[in-house]
Amino acid sequence: MSDAQVEISVISSLSQVDAVDWDACACPEDAEGRPIDPFTTHRFLLALERSGSVGRGTGWQPQYLLARLDGEMIGAAPLYAKNHSQGEYIFDHNWADAFERAGGNYYPKLQLAVPHTPATGRRLLVKPEHESIAQSALVQGAVQLAAQNHVSSLHITFCTEDEAKAGAQMGLMPRVSQQFHWVSDGYASFDDFLGSLSARKRKNIRRERAQALDFGGTIHALTGDQIQPEHWDAFWQFYQDTGARKWGTPYLTRAFFDEAQETLKDDMLLLLAERDGHYIAGALNFIGRDTLYGRYWGCLEDHPCLHFELCYYQAIDWAITNGLTRVEAGAQGAHKLARGYLPVATHSLHWIADDGFSDAVQQFLNAERAAIDEDIEIMTEYGPFKKTGTEVDP
Known part of the structure; x- marks a missing residue:
């Protein structure tokens, strides 16, 4: 599998890749201090492995992707084969039910995500100087892996908005969901x-x-x-x-x-x-x-x-x-609104092998996006903050 001269390989454990090489892709900003978030670092993902929180018997089977250009590792992705939809927080249970009622097998599927972690962050982990070519290679590699193994679908969850835009240009279906965040x-x-x-x-x-x-x-x-x-x-x-x-x-x-x-x-x-x-x-x-x-x-x-x-x-x-400057309080919870946490959009990307089912999901996503956009607008308007010019402090 390749994009130009980029080679994609699959490993079953992060112990098979050097932490420095992985983190050079996962958190290149770490040289300046703390990473943007710790969830895609080698230490966090390896802790999930070593503790048995992913791997055999969990339904999260590591299939990490590595991208190399002329021998240099320029990209990586935390990819897992899954036989359920638990621990994801971007819910596709209805999709699974509909597909299986129609006679298909929704599981196994591929999940490009941080297990058990509904926090937005980069999922296509690339060195900044190789961003475009490495992102494309990782997406193509993940889709090819899904197709070659005859799984129903690929899901990239809690990716950044920029990744969602890039993935949509590559033909993946973008989905918008909602969380509540506090912003200073x-x-x-x-x-x-x-x-x-x-x-x-x-x-x-x-x-x-x-x-x-x-x-x-x-x-x-x-x-x-x-x-x-x-x-x-x-x-x-x-x-x-x-x-x-x-x-x-x-x-x-x-x-x-x-x-x-x-x-x-x-x-x-x-x-x-x-x-x-x-x-x-x-x-x-x-x-x-x-x-x-x-x-x-x-x-x-x-x-x-x-x-x-x-x-x-x-x-x-x-x-x-x-x-x-920010607190992300996890998944769901409209009760957070009254406590200073406002609704924000979160993003994911999806690829479904069956063309007919893919079309049906795309129609659902279009309607869902309109409803969530409206929901965010209404809840923001009813947020707990002062309305300019409408209130005088006692």
Whole structure:
């Protein structure tokens, strides 16, 4: 498989490629400091592998793509063969049901994504000086791999808007979905952020924070060497509880958090609520260059508004204090709107082998795009921020 002189190869484990070579494509900006996001780094993806969170028995079978030009690695992509649609957060269950009702086999399929991670970022990982040729080669390589193995489809999820535009020009079908993100307007403090809200929303957040902090304990914000194994022991209990209620079984294994302790601790912010010497709730975030990514939450005790405090308000507070300009609070959740998180478009790309089914999906995507665009416009209008010239602070 090739594009001009670019050669595409497939490997089944990141242990087969040097971390420096992978990260030169995944996060070339890392030479200047922290990567834009940690999720496509060699250390993050390898932690998923080593912990058994992907691989045999998980439905996420690595098929990583590597692109080389004259022997130099210029591109890579985190590609997986899948026999289900779990842990993706761009939902295609209805597509699978429709295709199989019509007599087809939707699974296996190929998923070019970061497993269990609904965070926007580059998926076609290329060195900047080779962007166009390497992106084209990776897309062509993924489509050819899908066709040669007679799988139903290829899905590139939570890609950047620029990648979505490039993929559409290559013949893939773009899809727009929606999340809620907090974006700084140059706030110097949490109170500064509150000052940008309408009086009613501002009062509600202050009330919720007061209720949350009345749980009778202390909230700890831990990162780097501050995170210790006993913290992961506590958080694992929270994560299991949430996973059992939402997904049936947790996506990540206990071993993932041991791997995280070794290789990812500087990429993470762990917020833990402690009461009477015991941790009762927690939220795990990942740290990017400009963005804090909220990922997992769980608790052993229910306390009013503690979820909002740990997942939303503490995240905003930490981001402002540490000079980050954005908080992505994960998938779904219109309740985030009242708490300063506005709707934004997220992007994915899709290729379907069957022409008839591909046409049907394209019609669905056209209608879905119009509905989501309208939804984002309406919800933004009803957001919690002051309307210029319509409100005077008391």
